[in-house]
Amino acid sequence: MTELKKYQMYINGEWVESASGEYFDSYNPATGEAWCQVAKGNAEDVDRAVQSAHNAFLHSGWVNMTFTERGRLVRKLGELIAEHAEELAEVETLDNGKLIREMRGQVKYLPEFFYYYAGLADKIHGRTLPIDKNDMFAFTSKEPLGVVAAITPWNSPLYLTTLKLAPALIAGNTIVIKPSEMTSASLLELVKLVEKAGFPPGVVNVVTGFGMPVGDSLTSHPLVRRIAFTGGSESARHIVRNSAQNFAQVSLELGGKSPNIVFEDANPDNAAMGIIAGIFGASGQSCVAGSRAFLHVDIYDKVMQKLVDRVSQIKIGDPFQNETEMGPLATQAQLERVEKYVSIGLDEGGKLVHGGKRPKQLEKGWYFEPTIFEHTDNKSRITKEEIFGPVLSVIPFKDEAEVIQLANSTDYGLAAGIWVSDIAKAHRVAKAIRAGIVWVNTYRSISPIAAIGGSGLSGYGREGGYEAIHEYMQDKVVWINT
Numbered sequence: 001m002t003e004l005k006k007y008q009m010y011i012n013g014e015w016v017e018s019a020s021g022e023y024f025d026s027y028n029p030a031t032g033e034a035w036c037q038v039a040k041g042n043a044e045d046v047d048r049a050v051q052s053a054h055n056a057f058l059h060s061g062w063v064n065m066t067f068t069e070r071g072r073l074v075r076k077l078g079e080l081i082a083e084h085a086e087e088l089a090e091v092e093t094l095d096n097g098k099l100i101r102e103m104r105g106q107v108k109y110l111p112e113f114f115y116y117y118a119g120l121a122d123k124i125h126g127r128t129l130p131i132d133k134n135d136m137f138a139f140t141s142k143e144p145l146g147v148v149a150a151i152t153p154w155n156s157p158l159y160l161t162t163l164k165l166a167p168a169l170i171a172g173n174t175i176v177i178k179p180s181e182m183t184s185a186s187l188l189e190l191v192k193l194v195e196k197a198g199f200p201p202g203v204v205n206v207v208t209g210f211g212m213p214v215g216d217s218l219t220s221h222p223l224v225r226r227i228a229f230t231g232g233s234e235s236a237r238h239i240v241r242n243s244a245q246n247f248a249q250v251s252l253e254l255g256g257k258s259p260n261i262v263f264e265d266a267n268p269d270n271a272a273m274g275i276i277a278g279i280f281g282a283s284g285q286s287c288v289a290g291s292r293a294f295l296h297v298d299i300y301d302k303v304m305q306k307l308v309d310r311v312s313q314i315k316i317g318d319p320f321q322n323e324t325e326m327g328p329l330a331t332q333a334q335l336e337r338v339e340k341y342v343s344i345g346l347d348e349g350g351k352l353v354h355g356g357k358r359p360k361q362l363e364k365g366w367y368f369e370p371t372i373f374e375h376t377d378n379k380s381r382i383t384k385e386e387i388f389g390p391v392l393s394v395i396p397f398k399d400e401a402e403v404i405q406l407a408n409s410t411d412y413g414l415a416a417g418i419w420v421s422d423i424a425k426a427h428r429v430a431k432a433i434r435a436g437i438v439w440v441n442t443y444r445s446i447s448p449i450a451a452i453g454g455s456g457l458s459g460y461g462r463e464g465g466y467e468a469i470h471e472y473m474q475d476k477v478v479w480i481n482t
């Protein structure tokens with residue numbers, strides 16, 4: 001048997017073994033077979049990485065580097081990502097199962113995030129305070145926080161790390177990243193580019209391994225000043241409890257149960273295509289997946305027919321083939337979770353109108369058919385709980401007030417889509433929906449300028465946009481007696 005490729009961890013500017021010397025397997029979701037091994041970190045490795053980040057914060061010259069120089073390094077990293085886009089896309093497809101054409105589009109766009117934050121480098125500044133005492137002068141300055149811990153999930157490793165890495169660095173922090181144990185490889189490839197860009201040793205570190213003990217010891221480490229977490233609610237609760245030990249600041253990007261609302265005056269073709277892209281893109285494994293579609297009764301049959309017609313043509317298969325439209329789920333556990341929710345949906349009276357099982361022709365790999373349920377109301381567990389898979393719940397509604405109440409009847413508050421022609425209605429409903437992002441006549445549009453984040457069970461804090469800079473900085477007020 002050929003030996004699998006091995007990935008080490010990156011600490012203090014060096015590729016190193018874990019303290020235990022152990023590795024764990026990472027799997028190709030398209031075949032269900034191990035394709036590489038990743039160093040299995042522990043608390044000792046975390047301490048080494050945090051100490052090196054702390055040391056770099058205090059002594060490497062990183063904090064006192066001019067903003068222009070820091071901006072140049074962050075921009076350089078973006079340029080290197082653009083140069084190595086194809087390799088990065090291929091590794092993430094291999095490790096996570098996301099379509100290669102989707103990954104190519106995503107990695108082509110990633111450098112824009114680094115360029116955006118590099119461009120903000122010399123625009124971060126404090127202000128003078130108009131103190132009402134003649135002999136006093138005061139001003140504020142913006143300072144970095146120190147060591148940032150970034151913890152990411154398996155569904156979009158490169159993108160979700162970029163959202164943390166670029167603003168944290170531009171603000172002058174140092175960082176320890178813990179990628180998901182399911183998908184560490186593409187981030188480790190990106191970190192090779194961090195090394196190439198010439199960041200001082202210790203500014204960026206990666207410890208690979210499992211939530212317990214790596215994520216746990218990282219989020220309870222006394223030298224960590226900020227925790228940027230993307231993942232599930234249970235891990236988030238644990239992390240918030242850990243953060244209380246040292247009062248590290250926390251931002252949480254968690255799950256969603258996002259609605260797509262289609263009013264009677266919407267363009268039915270655009271709405272159907274938007275709903276499909278919103279829920280079946282990345283096989284539904286997206287925090288903003290539009291997993292609930294509310295269709296006005298006057299347009300219900302038309303949109304439903306279009307949904308079923310198009311979904312029945314979706315080509316499922318090898319994520320490396322250009323014509324494939326839906327790849328596998330990223331992990332076996334995720335496949336089993338989706339199957340469990342489909343059976344709950346059936347038990348609770350949902351009508352299965354499409355999919356609901358593994359495709360017959362694909363014996364190997366963790367594939368699942370795009371699945372559509374019809375419900376008469378919003379009460380089933382599958383209309384309330386995040387499935388994180390290709391399962392759409394379709395629910396009818398009669399008027400604006402009713403659909404606002406239905407859309408908001410979830411503990412999540414991340415994203416929403418509205419399909420409508422009446423612009424006044426678009427504004428009213430966008431205002432009334434509890435969500436951090438509302439898309440009108442579009443879905444899943446992203447830009448480095450536009451922040452994402454939610455409320456309720458979807459977490460708190462914002463990533464992306466100008467807002468993210470403030471998540472990684474603190475204000476100092478200086479008083480001068482003249």
Ligand code: NAD
Pocket residue numbers: 151152153154155156160178179180181209210211212214215216219230231232233234235236238239252253254255256286287386388414452
């Ligand atoms: P998860 O919470 O199981 O794991 C996320 C990360 O946390 C992993 O790196 C994991 O090792 C680590 N972790 C697990 N337990 C931990 C602990 N006790 N202490 C510290 N770290 C720990 O989530 P997942 O299954 O990898 O990801 C799926 C979830 O992520 C979904 O709920 C999804 O909605 C959410 N998500 C949110 C966004 C967003 O931007 N809002 C984006 C993508 C995914």
